[in-house]
Amino acid sequence: MAVAKKDQALIVTVSPHIRNDETVSRIMWTVSLSLLPAFVSGVYFFGPRALYVTALCIIGSFFSEWLVEKMTGKEITIRDGSAFLTGLLLGMNLPSSAPFYIPLVSSFVAVAITKQLFGGLGYNIFNPALIGRAFALITWPRAMTTWLEPTAAFVGLDAKTTATPLAILKEGGMQKVIEIFGDKMNLYTDLLIGHRAGSLGETSVIALLIGGAFLIYKRYITWHIPLSFLATVALMAWIFGGREGFFTGDPILHLLSGGLMLGAIFMATDYVTCPSTRIGQIIFGIGCGLLTILIRLKAGYPEGVMFAILLMNCFSPLIDRNMKSKVFGLAKEAQK
Amino acid sequence: MSHQHQEKVSYWALVKNGIIKENTIFRLVISLCPAIAVTNSVKNGFLLGAAVVFVQAMVNSTVALLRNFIHPRIRIPIFMLIISGWVTVVDMLMAAYARSTYKEIGLYIQIIVAFASILARAEVFASKNKVGASFFDGLGSGLGFLVALVTISFFRELLGKGTLIGYTIVPVKPMLIMILPAGGFLVTGLLMGFFNWIDMRFYGGKGAGGAGGH
Numbered sequence: 319m320a321v322a323k324k325d326q327a328l329i330v331t332v333s334p335h336i337r338n339d340e341t342v343s344r345i346m347w348t349v350s351l352s353l354l355p356a357f358v359s360g361v362y363f364f365g366p367r368a369l370y371v372t373a374l375c376i377i378g379s380f381f382s383e384w385l386v387e388k389m390t391g392k393e394i395t396i397r398d399g400s401a402f403l404t405g406l407l408l409g410m411n412l413p414s415s416a417p418f419y420i421p422l423v424s425s426f427v428a429v430a431i432t433k434q435l436f437g438g439l440g441y442n443i444f445n446p447a448l449i450g451r452a453f454a455l456i457t458w459p460r461a462m463t464t465w466l467e468p469t470a471a472f473v474g475l476d477a478k479t480t481a482t483p484l485a486i487l488k489e490g491g492m493q494k495v496i497e498i499f500g501d502k503m504n505l506y507t508d509l510l511i512g513h514r515a516g517s518l519g520e521t522s523v524i525a526l527l528i529g530g531a532f533l534i535y536k537r538y539i540t541w542h543i544p545l546s547f548l549a550t551v552a553l554m555a556w557i558f559g560g561r562e563g564f565f566t567g568d569p570i571l572h573l574l575s576g577g578l579m580l581g582a583i584f585m586a587t588d589y590v591t592c593p594s595t596r597i598g599q600i601i602f603g604i605g606c607g608l609l610t611i612l613i614r615l616k617a618g619y620p621e622g623v624m625f626a627i628l629l630m631n632c633f634s635p636l637i638d639r640n641m642k643s644k645v646f647g648l649a650k651e652a653q654k
Numbered sequence: 655m656s657h658q659h660q661e662k663v664s665y666w667a668l669v670k671n672g673i674i675k676e677n678t679i680f681r682l683v684i685s686l687c688p689a690i691a692v693t694n695s696v697k698n699g700f701l702l703g704a705a706v707v708f709v710q711a712m713v714n715s716t717v718a719l720l721r722n723f724i725h726p727r728i729r730i731p732i733f734m735l736i737i738s739g740w741v742t743v744v745d746m747l748m749a750a751y752a753r754s755t756y757k758e759i760g761l762y763i764q765i766i767v768a769f770a771s772i773l774a775r776a777e778v779f780a781s782k783n784k785v786g787a788s789f790f791d792g793l794g795s796g797l798g799f800l801v802a803l804v805t806i807s808f809f810r811e812l813l814g815k816g817t818l819i820g821y822t823i824v825p826v827k828p829m830l831i832m833i834l835p836a837g838g839f840l841v842t843g844l845l846m847g848f849f850n851w852i853d854m855r856f857y858g859g860k861g862a863g864g865a866g867g868h
Contacts, residue, residue, distance in 0.1 A: 423829075431840070435847075453831060456830065456831045456834065456836065457829045457830050457831040457832075458827065458829075458830065459830065461827075
């Protein structure tokens with residue numbers, strides 16, 4: 319129906335008024351794509367075994383999603399990419415030496431219990447992939463902390479096991495870390511390109527940063543959570559990280575090691591489980607950073623990013639409730 | 655729910671009601687704390703359940719016996735006195751004749767005093783009904799608790815240790831989380847969901863807590 323130009327100002331519709339062609343599944347597949355560099359570097363450093371573990375995670379996620387939706391009579395949504403993304407993220411959070419049942423069981427916990435039982439996509443309180451990993455870490459602590467030495471080539475499965483830089487730091491201090499990696503420059507370069515032991519997708523900082531930059535460029539995530547998270551970790555590591563007293567810690571080592579980059583860029587920024595206002599997101603990031611450093615420096619585990627994000631996930635609704643954006647068009651009293 | 659005027663309910667129906675329709679754990683969803691704390695092995699779950707069966711039946715009988723002498727205003731303290739009396743009996747019996755078990759779950763035996771389920775049955779049923787009916791209601795409620803505990807601990811011990819009543823069943827690497835408290839919540843929740851599903855699917859019920867909608 320053609321509307322005369324002068325009448326167009328009179329058409330009344332309900333919001334949303336501005337639409338684009340972004341859909342949930344498009345976002346999911348794009349985020350998966352942005353994880354590709356880190357995943358490829360994981361396969362490069364840890365061999366075909368990394369591919370195998372991640373494939374099992376993705377298969378497990380698809381199957382769990384299909385199973386629960388079939389049982390509850392809901393629409394089957396395995397094609398929207400969210401199960402794929404959860405599987406991929408979970409796989410990248412596991413050690414490449416994980417035996418076959420770890421990816422399968424933890425992806426079931428991630429998708430079926432953490433996501434579907436809470437109501438499906440958009441209703442989960444916790445990040446599914448991280449709950450899957452937490453479940454695996456608590457259930458099989460030995461297997462989940464057996465790290466293979468990166469070998470930069472496609473060799474067999476008889477690679478040597480070793481400790482992660484953070485575990486070495488916790489046991490023997492900064493001296494020991496530098497001793498193992500040669501000198502300080504060597505250490506930082508190795509950490510940057512990902513030539514170290516760790517979960518198969520968390521090691522290559524450069525690849526993760528490329529993915530993160532892509533996401534920020536596409537405006538799928540904003541800088542608020544990653545930056546406040548990383549800045550808090552760096553600051554706190556500098557102040558409290560050293561053994562000789564305050565302000566002697568090594569913030570760069572803390573920034574580049576563990577699952578920090580993967581967590582800050584891809585896990586903490588999950589739309590469903592992080593606050594929705596800008597200020598809320600900064601509070602969320604700072605909280606994640608504080609808890610991460612607290613666990614890394616003072617608790618039993620060498621790495622705390624996972625538990626930090628999960629704990630802050632609990633606070634997301636609370637942060638959202640207290641950081642409501644202003645409602646326009648109401649009287650002054652009603653705004654409060 | 656008032657049981658006061660249902661004079662002609664058979665004892666068997668009362669027992670069945672306690673086990674299935676008003677199951678302490680899966681239907682009324684009370685006394686979950688002990689259900690999660692002691693159920694990391696079938697033996698512990700069974701022993702605590704058995705103690706509760708005894709205490710619940712005896713408390714219900716005693717309360718029913720004394721129901722006309724208890725002033726309504728001070729009934730709760732009186733119930734508590736009766737409950738703690740019977741719990742002390744179980745506690746001392748166990749300390750004398752089952753020393754090793756007592757060391758493991760003795761704390762939870764004493765805590766039976768504070769179980770919501772026991773006080774609930776005394777208040778809801780025993781204070782309004784005759785001794786015989788109250789005894790069987792307590793028996794049923796206790797048995798329901800026992801069955802729930804054994805079911806939960808069955809899965810937790812099997813998955814968490816790979817054993818049943820101490821015998822190795824599955825010689826693979828067990829799932830450690832199942833014998834930790836988190837596993838207790840997981841197993842209890844999933845079982846509750848399963849029983850709700852059975853109830854909704856085959857008996858047209860609405861599930862515990864009035865779940866509905868999706």
